[in-house]
Amino acid sequence: MSLHDDMVAIGQRALAASRELVPLKTRKKNNILLAMADELEARREAIQAANATDIEEGRNAGLSDAMLDRLLLTDARIDGMITGIQDVAALKDPIGTNISRWIRPNGLEIVKRRVPIGVIGIIYESRPNVTADSAVLCFKASNAVILRGGKEAVHSNAAIADALIEGGRKKGLPENAIQLIRTTDREAVKELVRLEGTVDLVIPRGGEALIRAVTEMAHVPVIKHYKGVCSLYIDEEADIEMGLGITVNAKCQRPGVCNAIETLLVHEAIAAEFLPKAAELLEEKGVELRGDPAARAIVPAMKEATEQDWYEEYLDLVLAVRVVESTEAAIAHINTYGSRHSDAIVTESDSARKVFLRDVDSSTVYVNASTRFTDGGEFGMGAEIGISTDKLHARGPMGLEELTTYKYLVHGKGQIRP
Amino acid sequence: MSLHDDMVAIGQRALAASRELVPLKTRKKNNILLAMADELEARREAIQAANATDIEEGRNAGLSDAMLDRLLLTDARIDGMITGIQDVAALKDPIGTNISRWIRPNGLEIVKRRVPIGVIGIIYESRPNVTADSAVLCFKASNAVILRGGKEAVHSNAAIADALIEGGRKKGLPENAIQLIRTTDREAVKELVRLEGTVDLVIPRGGEALIRAVTEMAHVPVIKHYKGVCSLYIDEEADIEMGLGITVNAKCQRPGVCNAIETLLVHEAIAAEFLPKAAELLEEKGVELRGDPAARAIVPAMKEATEQDWYEEYLDLVLAVRVVESTEAAIAHINTYGSRHSDAIVTESDSARKVFLRDVDSSTVYVNASTRFTDGGEFGMGAEIGISTDKLHARGPMGLEELTTYKYLVHGKGQIRP
Numbered sequence: 001m002s003l004h005d006d007m008v009a010i011g012q013r014a015l016a017a018s019r020e021l022v023p024l025k026t027r028k029k030n031n032i033l034l035a036m037a038d039e040l041e042a043r044r045e046a047i048q049a050a051n052a053t054d055i056e057e058g059r060n061a062g063l064s065d066a067m068l069d070r071l072l073l074t075d076a077r078i079d080g081m082i083t084g085i086q087d088v089a090a091l092k093d094p095i096g097t098n099i100s101r102w103i104r105p106n107g108l109e110i111v112k113r114r115v116p117i118g119v120i121g122i123i124y125e126s127r128p129n130v131t132a133d134s135a136v137l138c139f140k141a142s143n144a145v146i147l148r149g150g151k152e153a154v155h156s157n158a159a160i161a162d163a164l165i166e167g168g169r170k171k172g173l174p175e176n177a178i179q180l181i182r183t184t185d186r187e188a189v190k191e192l193v194r195l196e197g198t199v200d201l202v203i204p205r206g207g208e209a210l211i212r213a214v215t216e217m218a219h220v221p222v223i224k225h226y227k228g229v230c231s232l233y234i235d236e237e238a239d240i241e242m243g244l245g246i247t248v249n250a251k252c253q254r255p256g257v258c259n260a261i262e263t264l265l266v267h268e269a270i271a272a273e274f275l276p277k278a279a280e281l282l283e284e285k286g287v288e289l290r291g292d293p294a295a296r297a298i299v300p301a302m303k304e305a306t307e308q309d310w311y312e313e314y315l316d317l318v319l320a321v322r323v324v325e326s327t328e329a330a331i332a333h334i335n336t337y338g339s340r341h342s343d344a345i346v347t348e349s350d351s352a353r354k355v356f357l358r359d360v361d362s363s364t365v366y367v368n369a370s371t372r373f374t375d376g377g378e379f380g381m382g383a384e385i386g387i388s389t390d391k392l393h394a395r396g397p398m399g400l401e402e403l404t405t406y407k408y409l410v411h412g413k414g415q416i417r418p
Numbered sequence: 419m420s421l422h423d424d425m426v427a428i429g430q431r432a433l434a435a436s437r438e439l440v441p442l443k444t445r446k447k448n449n450i451l452l453a454m455a456d457e458l459e460a461r462r463e464a465i466q467a468a469n470a471t472d473i474e475e476g477r478n479a480g481l482s483d484a485m486l487d488r489l490l491l492t493d494a495r496i497d498g499m500i501t502g503i504q505d506v507a508a509l510k511d512p513i514g515t516n517i518s519r520w521i522r523p524n525g526l527e528i529v530k531r532r533v534p535i536g537v538i539g540i541i542y543e544s545r546p547n548v549t550a551d552s553a554v555l556c557f558k559a560s561n562a563v564i565l566r567g568g569k570e571a572v573h574s575n576a577a578i579a580d581a582l583i584e585g586g587r588k589k590g591l592p593e594n595a596i597q598l599i600r601t602t603d604r605e606a607v608k609e610l611v612r613l614e615g616t617v618d619l620v621i622p623r624g625g626e627a628l629i630r631a632v633t634e635m636a637h638v639p640v641i642k643h644y645k646g647v648c649s650l651y652i653d654e655e656a657d658i659e660m661g662l663g664i665t666v667n668a669k670c671q672r673p674g675v676c677n678a679i680e681t682l683l684v685h686e687a688i689a690a691e692f693l694p695k696a697a698e699l700l701e702e703k704g705v706e707l708r709g710d711p712a713a714r715a716i717v718p719a720m721k722e723a724t725e726q727d728w729y730e731e732y733l734d735l736v737l738a739v740r741v742v743e744s745t746e747a748a749i750a751h752i753n754t755y756g757s758r759h760s761d762a763i764v765t766e767s768d769s770a771r772k773v774f775l776r777d778v779d780s781s782t783v784y785v786n787a788s789t790r791f792t793d794g795g796e797f798g799m800g801a802e803i804g805i806s807t808d809k810l811h812a813r814g815p816m817g818l819e820e821l822t823t824y825k826y827l828v829h830g831k832g833q834i835r836p
Contacts, residue, residue, distance in 0.1 A: 369830025412787025
């Protein structure tokens with residue numbers, strides 16, 4: 001069989017499995033999830049042995065230390081996968097609830113009911129724990145999933161997927177509800193994202209290059225989780241102490257994640273007071289500041305920011321700093337250079353708050369809080385499959401509900417259209 | 419400027435316009451809509467003159483009578499556009515409402531608010547009234563729109579778009595909120611659907627070939643409105659008279675539309691009673707029946723159905739007929755050959771009803787009613803921009819609400835992430 005035929009067959013099996021998932025009750029799904037967690041525990045050593053093979057091959061192939069670290073399945077990371085599954089089992093089942101219901105003048109009753117999407121493809125890179133995290137979220141929302149991990153993690157991913165499938169099967173996981181693409185042929189991704197009519201959605205989880213490649217190849221819908229170029233704007237009516245606290249938290253609490261800020265915008269009326277204090281606190285934390293001329297006039301120790309800096313997702317202890325003349329200028333900066341992820345204003349002004357919330361075109365807009373809260377867990381959704389920077393279907397943190405769709409159920413008594 | 423540069427500029431202008439649309443109040447939007455309707459009325463003759471040019475050129479180019487009919491702007495069709503705009507002005511504004519709101523244990527208040535999508539591209543074929551219908555729905559939901567009509571209707575579309583833009587401008591329509599792509603160069607479509615970062619959504623409105631081409635070229639999200647291969651299933655516990663009424667209505671009331679049925683499935687236990695009566699009624703209406711062997715054994719006058727018939731959207735007085743052994747077999751037929759649009763069961767059985775509603779994977783599933791009700795107006799949404807056969811973002815009739823997205827507004831008092 002050709003790769004194309006193989007992939008079509010995987011898609012068809014997933015579609016068939018998706019039909020079998022529809023009638024599954026919540027209790028049964030949760031029992032399956034717990035059995036998956038148990039099997040990961042039972043196979044911990046085998047998984048780590050598979051992982052050691054990946055690490056060994058990666059080291060021989062010259063992977064960077066950072067890459068090898070992402071690949072490594074420590075005991076703590078396996079613990080994380082296991083408790084992650086247990087947490088998903090405890091989450092409320094999103095399937096089968098009625099979103100709305102109304103009756104038409106002709107007596108037809110229309111019910112908008114939440115149902116699974118169907119077949120979801122997840123394409124990811126080197127972190128093998130994504131295998132478990134993605135599969136169980138898709139399953140809890142009664143979707144069949146086709147997983148495609150990075151080639152560096154091929155042995156680890158197979159060991160994890162086998163544990164999920166074998167563990168789940170003991171409690172009635174439908175055949176092919178979870179499938180892993182085991183070939184490392186890059187063409188498999190192209191085939192996967194072109195399975196129109198079988199694959200309902202593809203979610204690429206990884207760097208910008210991966211997401212862009214998937215988007216350009218895909219014929220099926222894709223939800224993108226692009227980078228987070230997040231900004232914090234300190235308004236002229238900001239509480240200075242609050243602004244300092246949020247600045248340090250949003251930049252430094254975990255600089256390598258998408259909801260950390262990359263840019264600090266400061267109103268010109270408050271910059272002379274705010275920026276020296278902020279610079280001192282940030283420098284203590286080892287943050288490199290890159291300022292525009294107005295910011296550097298106040299804090300001369302800052303490096304010079306280039307136009308490129310405003311677009312940059314540093315994911316590191318670096319912060320671009322710009323002085324702006326108004327809330328509108330801050331909004332314009334964010335809408336021009338930002339990535340529609342998360343942005344915040346610190347202000348005591350009602351009018352500045354309102355215009356910022358209304359006009360910043362991002363998934364999550366904050367007033368007087370750190371951008372670091374854009375997260376499924378922090379939002380109270382439980383686990384998340386990512387943070388959508390798209391506007392269609394799902395925006396911001398994607399939890400279980402965002403892995404569902406709806407259909408209309410219409411109840412009649414013989415109504416025909418006049 | 420190259421076509422590419424032209425299209426990038428159109429996208430940038432639309433993006434800028436989309437920002438100006440965000441603050442517009444409902445009353446102002448409605449005044450703009452009514453001014454558009456007035457301007458269409460004022461320019462009726464000019465629009466019909468432009469349309470006459472299209473008709474003349476189309477006739478010279480050898481367009482079929484059906485194509486010329488779709489192109490023609492009769493007085494009644496212009497009336498329809500005008501009242502359509504007035505109806506949209508009267509619809510409830512979907513923007514700015516809160517979808518949900520909750521408070522986290524740390525005191526953060528999260529509001530999920532309905533907001534415009536941003537920039538929407540509409541790609542359509544020969545009906546010039548789509549120019550007005552699409553533009554005003556996008557505008558009412560505060561989206562900027564880029565229109566691309568069929569080349570046969572180029573003069574009509576320009577005359578309509580000019581009327582909307584000039585009429586709207588008198589009441590404050592933002593510059594470039596409505597743009598029409600005026601070149602007939604086919605490459606413009608490819609450029610449009612690849613304007614990532616500026617165009618948020620493309621909706622192709624037209625035949626399957628158009629939709630497929632757009633889907634394959636697009637790098638931006640697409641919502642598809644594919645064909646309707648709808649089925650009606652007469653269960654063994656059906657009320658025969660109700661089943662006959664729904665069959666005739668769903669096939670004959672308007673056979674050329676997507677929510678008309680193309681296939682009749684009949685339970686074997688009721689087929690000998692139901693089919694002869696149905697055949698008689700349908701033949702009176704001029705319907706050609708194409709049956710499987712079991713159906714033809716009961717009604718020998720039927721033509722023979724081929725495998726291809728089950729996939730066919732006839733859009734005509736033709737009906738494929740199949741006898742099935744169970745509700746499950748009917749569901750399997752629909753999920754295999756249908757187009758996930760609208761399907762119905764006629765039954766008095768609770769268990770058949772439940773399994774049909776649960777397991778048929780279509781946007782709208784009916785019990786004891788005609789499939790012809792899948793329509794924004796019939797659902798009570800007011801106007802619709804189409805009927806989505808996709809599962810992401812919008813499924814079934816797409817009204818104003820489906821032309822919106824949401825964002826999260828988070829209100830804090832200085833919260834930082836521990």
